[in-house]
């Protein structure tokens with residue numbers, strides 16, 4: 316289960332998408348997410364799906380890895396879809412039995428929601444697959460730097476995020492190690508009711524906290540020893556610079572958004588929201 | 589009948605992903621009851637992976653593991669039993685301590701076995717005695733112990749299950765010489781008094797020579813040699829080629845014999861002393 320978490324996982328590669336400037340990638344991802352919720356007609360939805368598939372192909376990340384990032388959200392997608400089918404009324408009535416009414420509106424809404432969530436997750440995992448966590452936080456720091464004017468400690472926040480991301484794999488390893496050690500002493504983690512299972516986590520959580528706190532102190536000491544006094548005014552080893560390919564990507568994304576708006580305009584909207 | 593028997597086991601990590609790695613390749617080995625086997629090999633040779641197969645923590649991608657004659661993957665029950673028949677103590681086991689008191693922590697394993705209260709109490713006290721933890725330490729929080737004491741408390745947590753085979757993965761890593769000697773002494777004691785098989789994964793060929801009956805040498809995910817200490821350590825050149833080093837004292841004995849002073853071969857300082865003083869007819 317824990318291995319399914321793909322956030323913060325980087326897929327080593329050398330594709331066009333890997334080379335894009337991280338700042339541009341973050342902005343374009345946000346634009347794409349807005350575009351997702353603009354889609355209201357079938358042709359627009361189709362264009363979005365095609366664009367998403369094209370992005371996956373360009374990124375060079377294997378389809379299998381992309382599908383893996385969808386696994387944890389499968390339940391959510393299913394749940395919202397089913398809810399929409401029963402909840403959204405209107406359109407041509409298909410089923411009408413006692414209090415259950417299913418209309419075309421409900422089905423379309425469910426379909427749109429499912430496709431939208433899937434595209435959203437795929438595109439945002441492409442961002443983390445093709446951008447190293449360090450590049451990501453550097454880019455966020457740059458993008459948020461205007462907030463420094465209103466005294467937001469952007470550099471410190473960026474450092475905290477870098478550290479948090481850096482320690483995700485370490486923590487996952489640690490959980491694995493402790494789980495194995497307790498299993499070797501006969502801990503039963505997979506059977507029993509909810510309460511029993513929750514209790515069975517104590518032998519894992521306590522050592523995890525103990526070692527995390529120890530690690531935090533060690534890290535603080537190590538940073539002190541290397542004269543870390545806060546992130547303000549720190550320079551970067553890798554300077555970020557916008558290249559022609561970044562502007563090309565921006566233009567293509569703009570075209571895509573325009574396409575969605577045009578298709579929405581000429582075709583009938585099938586969902587309300 | 590061997591207590592643990594592995595037949596042609598192969599293990600891959602991250603199967604089916606770009607980072608797939610072969611950690612074990614067609615490994616077969618029999619461990620007999622009551623034997624003390626040292627497991628050595630360069631780092632990444634698959635020692636830890638191998639021992640995790642013996643108590644059903646890892647499932648081989650192919651091949652079978654039997655404990656006490658039962659294929660441990662033949663049923664859920666068998667896998668469950670293997671956890672208790674084969675006690676595995678990981679490297680740096682002190683990071684598994686979690687209870688309020690040392691006593692409670694040691695009783696975690698026996699408690700999971702579903703033993704009655706008085707039997708658990710008996711086992712906890714006996715395990716504490718084996719590892720040399722004074723009874724006043726049992727009521728302390730495990731987080732208040734010293735590093736060496738924590739290590740011994742954690743080992744006691746595995747011993748308290750009274751497994752028929754005890755596996756220790758680098759139990760002396762990161763301890764000072766005194767702490768190391770106590771742990772080794774404890775292993776020898778435990779083995780003598782219970783007659784259990786003990787598997788000792790170690791980077792110290794001298795420690796292994798001192799304690800073990802047999803030595804298993806791992807190299808690149810496979811078994812390189814398996815035999816008595818004398819058999820294995822006589823292949824000094826081969827051991828050096830696969831990134832291992834025979835003990836310093838063995839080298840000295842080897843140099844002495846090549847210069848014409850042949851006292852025989854020894855792998856521990858004590859044995860070398862015996863041989864030299866014995867042959868030369870002098871007293872210490």
Ligand SMILES: Nc1ncnc2c1ncn2[C@@H]1O[C@H](COP(=O)(O)OP(=O)(O)OP(=O)(O)O)[C@@H](O)[C@H]1O
Nearest residue numbers: 601602609611629630631632633634635636637638
């Ligand atoms: N959880 C894991 N995921 C992926 N690969 C792993 C994992 N654990 C071990 N490996 C790989 O399997 C191989 C064998 O590892 P193993 O831990 O068994 O070696 P070892 O002999 O115990 O080494 P050491 O002496 O350093 O403890 C190594 O190449 C290692 O990189």
Ligand SMILES: [Mg+2]
Nearest residue numbers: 635636637757
């Ligand atoms: Mg190891």
